Amino acid sequence: MNELVVASLQFPTVVFTIALGIVLVYWLFVLIGALDIDLFDVDVDVSGAAKGIGDVLTGGAKGGAEAFHADAGHADAGHADADGDVDGGGLWHVLGLGDVPVTISVSLITVLAWVGSLLAMRYVGVSGWVTFAVFVAALVIALPIxxxxxxxxxxxxxxxxGKSNADYIGHVCTITTGRVDTGFxxxxxxDGGTVLAIxxxxxxxxxxxxxxxxxxxxFDRERSAYLVEPSAEMLGAERSTGSGGTEPA
Structure with a gap:
């Protein structure tokens, strides 16, 4: 137990240990109802942390693509393509990490990176500058997992x-009241097997x-109701208009 504590407080594992502590406190507050699971409900492509990860891991590829296109005489097109591929989709969404709340993604990445870093420091026994490589490797490996x-x-x-009021325009409905007028x-x-009352x-x-x-x-917004006409009459008028256009001169 003491060895685990000591290993957790060594660099680079200590970074993930601190992050893991924050994650555990956050989920504790979620369990007691003090915080929401989607507390940081933002687009991670433009958020600082996620965008930083994407820039680090894809910056080299982007630079290489721009250099290649520049040498080929297509610098402008290459710049647009590189920006579209990297910034448009984003590594976060490419991996599917944006399909769930960012709190879940970050929490899982933190746990995996902590475990990976701990195992590397415990059984591989690296030291010196290699610890920085372990930090990056643990984070990179945690992302796809x-x-x-x-x-x-x-x-x-x-x-x-959900559907808007305008989506039902042009549909046929069945009257359920004895009369229909300007106020009733x-x-x-x-709608897809569901019967809606309107x-x-x-x-x-x-x-x-x-x-x-x-x-x-x-749809009349002032009356908060749909305007309707007898379907047989409306369809008959459309047929008459269509056939009238084909009558010979």
Whole structure:
């Protein structure tokens, strides 16, 4: 036990030990409900820490790509391609670490880097300048391993955007109230197997009754309801317009 403590306090493991302590305190606060799991819900491509890691690991490749294109006489195109490949996607998202909250990614990387550094210092017994290489190697190796472990969790944190009111324009709904006028009316609409109840209005009272099919033509924000017209009438008008354009002169 004493050997583990001593090894944890030696460089470079001590850096990861401090980070691991911060991570443990953070998750303790998460468990008691004092902090959220998405406390740092930001785009890690532009955050300082993640962008720094990406710049360190991909800076050499970017510089090499720019130099190659410059020698070939395509410096401008090469610069654009390199920027697009490195800055556009980002190493963080390329590895899939951005598919979960950054707190989970950073926590897992910290644990893996701490274990890797501890094992290297304990069993390899490096010293001097090699310890700096161990620090970098532990961090670099932790990234792809963390990406593999995080991959099964990605669907849990996937964000799916809901439909807006405009997405239902052009759909056919079924009237469920006895009448529909400028101030009253209800209808149902099917959305991927789910039946939704919506408020509808019709500027021509008496045209729609319970069980009728109506076509959604607009969403009225002032009345917070969809404007509808009898679907048979609307479809018939469209057919008449289409056939009228093909009549011979």
């Amino acid at each position: 963390a990406a593999l472990l995080i991959r099964p969790l990605a669907p849990v944190f996937a964000v799916r955007e 009316g209800q209808a149902t609409i099917e 408020a509808v209005r019709c500027d021509r009272p008496g045209e729609l009754a319970r069980g009728d099919k109506a076509l959604i033509i607009e």
